[in-house]
Amino acid sequence: MGEIPFTYVSESDRVIVFEDLLFDGLAPATTERHRAFVRLEDISPKADPNQLRAMADYLYSQRIPYGINVIPVYTDPKGVYNNGKAETVTLAQAPQVVAELKYMLSHGAVLMNHGYTHQYKNLANPYTGVTGDDFEFFRAHVDASDNVIYDGPVTEDSTIWAQGRITSALAAFTTAGLPKPTLWTTPHYAASATDYKVFGQNYTARLERSLYFAGTLSGGAVNASRYIGQFFPYAVKDVYGTSVLPENIGNYEPEPYNNHPARLPADLIASAKANLAVRDGVASFFYHPYYAVDPLKQTVDGIKALGYTFVGPTDLAQ
Numbered sequence: 067m068g069e070i071p072f073t074y075v076s077e078s079d080r081v082i083v084f085e086d087l088l089f090d091g092l093a094p095a096t097t098e099r100h101r102a103f104v105r106l107e108d109i110s111p112k113a114d115p116n117q118l119r120a121m122a123d124y125l126y127s128q129r130i131p132y133g134i135n136v137i138p139v140y141t142d143p144k145g146v147y148n149n150g151k152a153e154t155v156t157l158a159q160a161p162q163v164v165a166e167l168k169y170m171l172s173h174g175a176v177l178m179n180h181g182y183t184h185q186y187k188n189l190a191n192p193y194t195g196v197t198g199d200d201f202e203f204f205r206a207h208v209d210a211s212d213n214v215i216y217d218g219p220v221t222e223d224s225t226i227w228a229q230g231r232i233t234s235a236l237a238a239f240t241t242a243g244l245p246k247p248t249l250w251t252t253p254h255y256a257a258s259a260t261d262y263k264v265f266g267q268n269y270t271a272r273l274e275r276s277l278y279f280a281g282t283l284s285g286g287a288v289n290a291s292r293y294i295g296q297f298f299p300y301a302v303k304d305v306y307g308t309s310v311l312p313e314n315i316g317n318y319e320p321e322p323y324n325n326h327p328a329r330l331p332a333d334l335i336a337s338a339k340a341n342l343a344v345r346d347g348v349a350s351f352f353y354h355p356y357y358a359v360d361p362l363k364q365t366v367d368g369i370k371a372l373g374y375t376f377v378g379p380t381d382l383a384q
């Protein structure tokens with residue numbers, strides 16, 4: 067029988083069998099354990115404080131630890147959502163959002179950093195140029211068939227460029243009176259090999275799916291146009307030398323987009339069920355707080371009913 071389990075992976079794919087079989091070779095004494103993790107995604111200074119409070123109160127009522135993935139600077143350089151007028155808001159300029167983030171941190175949340183602006187210059191990359199919509203560390207466009215096509219690293223990509231954005235992001239948290247986040251998630255899960263190494267130097271772990279480029283493993287020249295995306299159901303140390311925490315279930319997405327089908331609570335729960343095949347695996351998903359609480363509750367209840375125990379992001383490293 068021949069098989070390459072890393073091609074065409076999905077959240078419920080046969081690769082799960084391979085991920086479990088690795089324990090036989092690498093850690094045969096592992097006992098069975100099934101943990102779950104949820105993070106709230108794309109929280110920018112323009113987030114709705116009331117929606118953040120609703121999420122916080124629901125998760126705290128369930129005693130569920132969680133991650134909050136924060137973008138410290140919101141920008142809309144072309145005024146797409148602001149009548150054509152450019153708009154930029156930092157965390158320090160959004161005291162109500164900061165107050166809700168502090169409330170969350172005192173009720174079971176762990177602060178995470180999700181990019182500096184989560185967009186690129188004043189360009190459509192690929193959508194609007196607005197924070198939360200676009201790629202920050204990689205170029206992309208949408209083709210005539212409505213597929214998102216990756217175009218490679220940004221022109222000015224370098225260690226200094228990436229570090230500059232990280233330094234600015236961390237400074238924005240400090241200026242707003244928030245603690246320094248120690249976990250990172252790359253906007254839209256795409257960056258260059260150079261950028262991933264910079265992230266690893268600034269955070270204790272990345273929690274995400276990643277791109278891995280030809281040449282990285284051999285230590286030779288990296289070919290930025292040849293890569294594969296990978297994700298894991300448990301913590302790993304990757305070829306960039308960084309701890310990577312799992313995200314393997316995806317997110318609640320009620321409408322299809324760019325040829326991706328909608329993902330409803332039942333879909334997330336079905337993927338979590340498939341991942342029970344991993345003897346010490348995690349069901350890790352994310353949720354946008356601008357959606358209602360109810361689909362989050364359905365998802366949490368369904369995953370709990372499978373026998374998973376929710377833990378915080380720092381617990382996933384063990």
Ligand SMILES: [Zn+2]
Pocket residue numbers: 107108180184198253254
């Ligand atoms: Zn995002």
